[in-house]
Structures are given as C-alpha cells and as structure tokens.
Amino acid sequence: MKAVICTNYGPPEVLKIQEVDRPTPKDHEVLIKILAASAHIGDTRIRKADPLLVRLLFGMLKPKKNLILGLEVSGVIEAVGKDVQSFKPGDEVFGLTGFRGGCAEYICLPGKVEQGTGEKKGMVVLKPGHLSHEEAAVVPSGALTALKNLQKANIRSGQKVLIYGASGSLGTYAIQLAKYYGAEVTAVCSRGNFELVRSLGADQVIDYTVEDFTASETRYDIVYDAVIKSKAAQCQKILTPNGIFVNNSRLAKIEEADFLFIKSLLEDHKLKPVVDRTYALKEIVKAHRYVDTGRKKGNVAITIGR
Structure with missing residues (x-):
C-alpha cells in the first residue's frame, strides 16, 4: 500500500510516498480502508522533532523505519478480527490513530477500546452520515x-x-x-x-x-x-x-465516551468541522508547507484512495 513516510526530521520535503506492507488486523482489530486523513499540526511537530521529546518517542537521530504520520482518519471498514462485535465490513468510521499512521491507504485500529488507552492505541466510531470523509477526518484530534x-x-x-x-x-x-x-x-x-x-x-x-x-x-x-x-x-x-x-497541557485521557459525545454533537448539527483546504495524498508536502505557515483556518484535509 502507499503511505507517507517521514524519512528524516526537517522540512516538508522529508516526507516521501512509499510502498509498505498492508497491515493485517489482529483478533481485536478492524482493517480500515482510509479515504481521508488530515495534515495536523501534531504531524508537523513530529516531522520537525519539535519538541525534542519527539526524538525519544520516534527515534533519536532519525525517525524509526517506516514512520507513517497521520493522527486522524476517516474511511470504510474492510475486515474485522474474530473478536470484534461492534463493527462490520462496509461500516463508515472515523477516528484517532494513536500515532499508528493515518496518511496511508490502510490502517488497523482497535475494534473495542480499553479504558484509558484510546489516545495511545487509537479508537474509531461510526461516521455521521451527513459528513464527507474529508470533514470527518479532521474532527477527532x-x-x-x-x-x-x-x-x-x-x-x-x-x-x-x-x-x-x-x-x-x-x-x-x-x-x-x-x-x-x-x-x-x-x-x-x-x-x-x-x-x-x-x-x-x-x-x-x-x-x-x-x-x-x-x-x-x-x-x-x-x-x-x-x-x-x-x-x-x-x-x-x-x-x-x-x-x-x-493550554492543552496535563489533560485527562480521552475516553470513548468523549468521542461518542462529539459524534452526537456532530449528528445534532451543534458542532461542525471547518476545512480550509483539501489536498490529495500526492500533495502531502504542499499540505505540510501550508500548515507550517500558521495561517490555516480550522483544518487541512488529505484525500486518500480515491
């Protein structure tokens, strides 16, 4: 599958689209065909190794092999592990990746979230029907x-x-x-x-x-x-x-109940995403350049697999 790999720490040009192995879902996971992701400021901070803590988590001198960026995604479930009961193939979902890498054609995420692990391991919920995948992808984080x-x-x-x-x-x-x-x-x-x-x-x-x-x-x-x-x-x-x-520091862990609450607000039209610009996956360098300007309004979406 195609994925955006962070090959070094530095400017947007360190991002390369490469072929990597498509993941296989474990018993408790779902395989998602990603249709949209985001160019999030959190991704740009990992790319720039800013703050330095990034190097402790993702590699000191250079990013770990095949580091895929992308904190949030939206797509369609293609397969489910044998222990997954909440989702089925064909379900449209959106979610947090837990730093597993959303700027790719596929991703495996937990089909059920254990309390207190959503931010680290990722979580998904059903996508509100009125939102496009690009709109849904920029919501979670x-x-x-x-x-x-x-x-x-x-x-x-x-x-x-x-x-x-x-x-x-x-x-x-x-x-x-x-x-x-x-x-x-x-x-x-x-x-x-x-x-x-x-x-x-x-x-x-x-x-x-x-x-x-x-x-x-x-x-x-x-x-x-x-x-x-x-x-x-x-x-x-x-x-x-x-x-x-x-100021975004020392926050309580994100729980599934928080995500379901956000989903309900979206469905009730009491919350809506603001999408400033949308780029194709092949334009990921341009997307990061724009985020780096600090002038984006709301969010920047990435279209994948279409």
Missing part, C-alpha cells in the same frame, strides 16, 4: 482536545470564556463547544478571521495584531490558549478570582 480543555476548566453556563487562537483547529471547535455549554465567548484572532469565528458563535472578537488581549478590562472565567503562545502569568490579570487558564 481537534474536537477532543478542545473538549478536554473545557472539561478541565469545568465550563458552565453563563461563564465568560476567552479563546486565543480561535480560528485554528482547536479554536474553531472550542468556540462551538463553549457555546454548547452556554458560555459567552470572546475569540482572539486576526481581523481576516472575524467573520469565520462569528459564524461559529463568538460573541466578541479581539484582533491580536492590534490589541493585547491580556490588557482587557473584562475578566474571564476561562482563558484557553489553543495555540500555546501565552503564559499563565500573563493571563492571570484577566481572570476572575476563581478563573482558570488552560
């Missing part, structure tokens, strides 16, 4: 990370929430989730993205290029830095006395 941040902050109705990096993948999901919980949302982004964040439910917007949001006179119950570019100390002065600052 961003939506679930935003959800775990808001859960950590114990979000409640009536609270004031500020989201820094509101037009990116995490930010676009965080706006919608915060509104679902009944919060008042202030989105921090560039002026060119005002229309987008307002369409997702933002009540107020701040242009970070002309205004320092940490100098705001408004006090917030939650400040969510979705792009990890500020410090807790900087944001302390705009928090209420019991306010909380979150």
Whole structure:
C-alpha cells in the first residue's frame, strides 16, 4: 500500500510516498480502508522533532523505519478480527490513530477500546452520515482536545470564556463547544478571521495584531490558549478570582465516551468541522508547507484512495 513516510526530521520535503506492507488486523482489530486523513499540526511537530521529546518517542537521530504520520482518519471498514462485535465490513468510521499512521491507504485500529488507552492505541466510531470523509477526518484530534480543555476548566453556563487562537483547529471547535455549554465567548484572532469565528458563535472578537488581549478590562472565567503562545502569568490579570487558564497541557485521557459525545454533537448539527483546504495524498508536502505557515483556518484535509 502507499503511505507517507517521514524519512528524516526537517522540512516538508522529508516526507516521501512509499510502498509498505498492508497491515493485517489482529483478533481485536478492524482493517480500515482510509479515504481521508488530515495534515495536523501534531504531524508537523513530529516531522520537525519539535519538541525534542519527539526524538525519544520516534527515534533519536532519525525517525524509526517506516514512520507513517497521520493522527486522524476517516474511511470504510474492510475486515474485522474474530473478536470484534461492534463493527462490520462496509461500516463508515472515523477516528484517532494513536500515532499508528493515518496518511496511508490502510490502517488497523482497535475494534473495542480499553479504558484509558484510546489516545495511545487509537479508537474509531461510526461516521455521521451527513459528513464527507474529508470533514470527518479532521474532527477527532481537534474536537477532543478542545473538549478536554473545557472539561478541565469545568465550563458552565453563563461563564465568560476567552479563546486565543480561535480560528485554528482547536479554536474553531472550542468556540462551538463553549457555546454548547452556554458560555459567552470572546475569540482572539486576526481581523481576516472575524467573520469565520462569528459564524461559529463568538460573541466578541479581539484582533491580536492590534490589541493585547491580556490588557482587557473584562475578566474571564476561562482563558484557553489553543495555540500555546501565552503564559499563565500573563493571563492571570484577566481572570476572575476563581478563573482558570488552560493550554492543552496535563489533560485527562480521552475516553470513548468523549468521542461518542462529539459524534452526537456532530449528528445534532451543534458542532461542525471547518476545512480550509483539501489536498490529495500526492500533495502531502504542499499540505505540510501550508500548515507550517500558521495561517490555516480550522483544518487541512488529505484525500486518500480515491
């Protein structure tokens, strides 16, 4: 099968499309024919070995042999292991890969998730019928990370929430989730993205290029830095006395119940993915170049196998 292999650490050009062995599902796994994946910032960080912890996980001097990138996928189940009861061939699914590599034509993932292992081993659920595979593929990582941040902050109705990096993948999901919980949302982004964040439910917007949001006179119950570019100390002065600052660190493990909750919001049209651009698998280098610019709105999808 074709797969995107990270041959070295460095710029997008280290990514090569190569032929590798097609995986065979174990008794508890499903084999998925991947129809779409994403070019996620997490993939670009692995590619660049940034942070250095990447080297401890994926290889010190160079990536381990046949390292396939891709944190999230959408596709069709082609085969199931003998112990799998929740899925059958032909089911359309989307999910997290657990770093098993989604930028490929096939992947094997668990057909049943043990508690607390979803992020490491991957998890899949049935795809909402109204979403394309490209739309579904860009949901899992961003939506679930935003959800775990808001859960950590114990979000409640009536609270004031500020989201820094509101037009990116995490930010676009965080706006919608915060509104679902009944919060008042202030989105921090560039002026060119005002229309987008307002369409997702933002009540107020701040242009970070002309205004320092940490100098705001408004006090917030939650400040969510979705792009990890500020410090807790900087944001302390705009928090209420019991306010909380979150930034994607020290989050609780993602559970299957979290994923099913996100799926239900999608099905109820209370959450929607934002797809900025879509690239073919053969354009993976272009896709990573675009993500590296830091200017994407929402997510970048990769079409595979079609």
